[in-house]
Amino acid sequence: MLRFLTAGESHGEALIGIVEGMPAGVPVAAADINRHLARRWLGFGRGGRSKFERDRVHIYSGIRFGHTIASPIAMRLDNAAYLKDRSGWPEVMAIEGTGEQVEKITLPRPGHADLVGVQKYGFDDIRPVIDRASARETAMRVACCSIARQLLNQFGIEIGSHVLRIGEVGVDLDSDWAGERDRLLADGAEALFGKADESEARMLDADLTAQCIEHIRATRKAGDSLGGIYEVVVTGLPAGLGSYAQWDRRLTGLLAQAVMSIQAQKAVEIGDGVRAAGLPGSKVHDPICDDAGTFRRRTNRAGGVEGGISTGMPIIVRGYMKPIPTLIKPLETVDMVSRESQPTRYERSDVTSVPAASTVAEATVAFALANALLEKFGGDSLDEMRPRVTP
Numbered sequence: 001m002l003r004f005l006t007a008g009e010s011h012g013e014a015l016i017g018i019v020e021g022m023p024a025g026v027p028v029a030a031a032d033i034n035r036h037l038a039r040r041w042l043g044f045g046r047g048g049r050s051k052f053e054r055d056r057v058h059i060y061s062g063i064r065f066g067h068t069i070a071s072p073i074a075m076r077l078d079n080a081a082y083l084k085d086r087s088g089w090p091e092v093m094a095i096e097g098t099g100e101q102v103e104k105i106t107l108p109r110p111g112h113a114d115l116v117g118v119q120k121y122g123f124d125d126i127r128p129v130i131d132r133a134s135a136r137e138t139a140m141r142v143a144c145c146s147i148a149r150q151l152l153n154q155f156g157i158e159i160g161s162h163v164l165r166i167g168e169v170g171v172d173l174d175s176d177w178a179g180e181r182d183r184l185l186a187d188g189a190e191a192l193f194g195k196a197d198e199s200e201a202r203m204l205d206a207d208l209t210a211q212c213i214e215h216i217r218a219t220r221k222a223g224d225s226l227g228g229i230y231e232v233v234v235t236g237l238p239a240g241l242g243s244y245a246q247w248d249r250r251l252t253g254l255l256a257q258a259v260m261s262i263q264a265q266k267a268v269e270i271g272d273g274v275r276a277a278g279l280p281g282s283k284v285h286d287p288i289c290d291d292a293g294t295f296r297r298r299t300n301r302a303g304g305v306e307g308g309i310s311t312g313m314p315i316i317v318r319g320y321m322k323p324i325p326t327l328i329k330p331l332e333t334v335d336m337v338s339r340e341s342q343p344t345r346y347e348r349s350d351v352t353s354v355p356a357a358s359t360v361a362e363a364t365v366a367f368a369l370a371n372a373l374l375e376k377f378g379g380d381s382l383d384e385m386r387p388r389v390t391p
């Protein structure tokens, strides 16, 4: 089983990750991980922090001469904000001392983990909650999952994503919008992410990108924030991953968890998903045909999964992200100490991070699929796996 853990606070010194369970002999280069880390910073609408965080991974173990050695892989990413912010983070996030001189944060922001976090852990200060619940953690997640992605790439499995909607601007999911996506997918899902990365909204359509940028600008001016919808697509995945035989082995559930584990995600759909619920079965299920001795489906409304098992068609997963809860325009809250009604206090934030979430979802989906691949074809080394995947 492939697994990983992350540690680290958003304004602490660094993020740490450990990946375990990778077979030996998989090529891993820091440059590939850094490429995906840089992609996570793409997209118009990020806040001040995006101007100086430059995520570069430091690998400490588990890789030798550019290949995995089946030992745990330990990594570090520095938080540039820790020293660059001049907000005294080394003092605020100090490992030792009493913290007596550090101001406590007592105004919980609606929609954040702030209030539930302090209630759950008994803190009198929201800072520990803010700092661990923060989506800063996804930087290390991308690093960990990029290693799993290297394994998938060895078998020609590619992952891409693009943004479908930011706030009010986006494709009409009920229309025939997917032509450009499908054209790109003919070259593999990485062609999809390559094209999306060229857009400041990570969208395939230039007009929609321009409209989105205007929408984000206007929203920033109004002191508000935006959510949106994105899509992750996987090509080259063999049929037969996952299983209907037990609830926790269904690929549908594993994919949903991969997306919903990302901060601020509120819904997920696979294939035609929500739309399929309102259509008759004859317009939803993919007809099966024989193509020179191979079973094929004429359409892929199922999004590449039937009965919790991959069909061999592209996997299509959509994530729905809520608007970021830190707003310039204050929301109503209550001071945890005085119990007085107060407006929320604004600290630096993004207007939207839907483009970033789309790249993080690529990573988490990669991890879920690498695990499913290992479950079916796993071995101790890449050489042992190769003939099992492509006999």
Ligand code: EPS
Pocket: 010, 047, 048, 049, 050, 053, 081, 133, 134, 135, 136, 137, 139, 347, 348, 349, 350
């Ligand atoms: C985040 C708030 C912002 C974002 C951060 C996530 O950080 P700060 O409060 O320091 O301005 O920039 O995202 C990242 C740092 C990142 O790497 O994605 C939050 O509250 O979730």
